[in-house]
Amino acid sequence: MNPVLATGGTGHLGRDLVRRLVAEGHRVRVFARSPGPEMDAEWAIGDLATGEGLAAALRDVHTVINAATCSPIARRGAVRAVDFFRSPSDVDVDGTRRLLAQCEKAGIRHFLHVSIVGLDDASLPYARVKLAGERLVSESSLSWSVVRAMPFYYLLERLLDQLRWLPIWPVPTAIFNPVDTSDVAAYLVQCAFDGKRGMRDEIGGPEDLSCAGFARQYQELRGVRRPILPMRVSARTTRGTGFVVAQGRRGALPWSTWLGGELRPRIFR
DSSP states (O other), X not given: OOOEEEESTTSHHHHHHHHHHHHTTOOEEEEESSOOSOTTSEEEEOBTTTTBTHHHHTTTOOEEEEOOOOOHHHHHTSOOGGGGTOOOOIIIIIIHHHHHHHHHHHXXXXXXXXXXXXXXXXXXXXXXXXXXXXXXXXXXXSOEEEEEEOOBHHHHHHHHHTTTTOSSEEEEOOEEOOBOHHHHHHHHHHHXXXXXXXXXXXXXXXXXXXXXXXXXXXXXXXXXXXXXXXXXXXHHHHHHTTOOOOOEEEOSOOHHHHHHTOOOOOOOO
């Protein structure tokens, strides 16, 4: 059985993706800079930022799921001023370009790329980098698919963690629907093997709430008591910073359940 190659397999989404692929009986090869804890996957050591190890990693592979990314905000769990001016492109643009070129040489039958909802109106540098990588995929000669996902619960939790020291929480009133990585992983596996191509339905969480609403649930379940100051922002700013609602698939796991550590079967509607 030919392996499926997953990039970004050591990240939050990548780990759920590898587990889902293995659970559904696929042979999985993970492309990463160092081996991870998944014992049921092969490990191909290399680096998208340099291209090292790519050719060997793609040997005998029929499907590639590109979940690799480099988001400074996600890595540190906080927003800094620099994030409004620049974002690294060595993985999301240069690395995607290298990966696509090697996939063409290897004759890959399906290239599935993970992207972000709302990129067309987004103004943050990271979003522009992601959009550039997405366009490389759509312009390639490969048989490709793109899945756009909403921001993940773990990132929202990290950002709210950063507010715990404030006596008052200034939180935008923007509506959005973040999603759990395990729900996205299940959808990605479906999209990888259902025979459909091109831009797929985007995926978000089951709840359309304001940031203030998500913050209130966080406070209740984390035992935090802070006044929340709802901040109104313009529609243009809301879209530009990625606060949108995914139109398409919905994950099953609510934010409050995720915060409580409970798991439910993944059902899409």
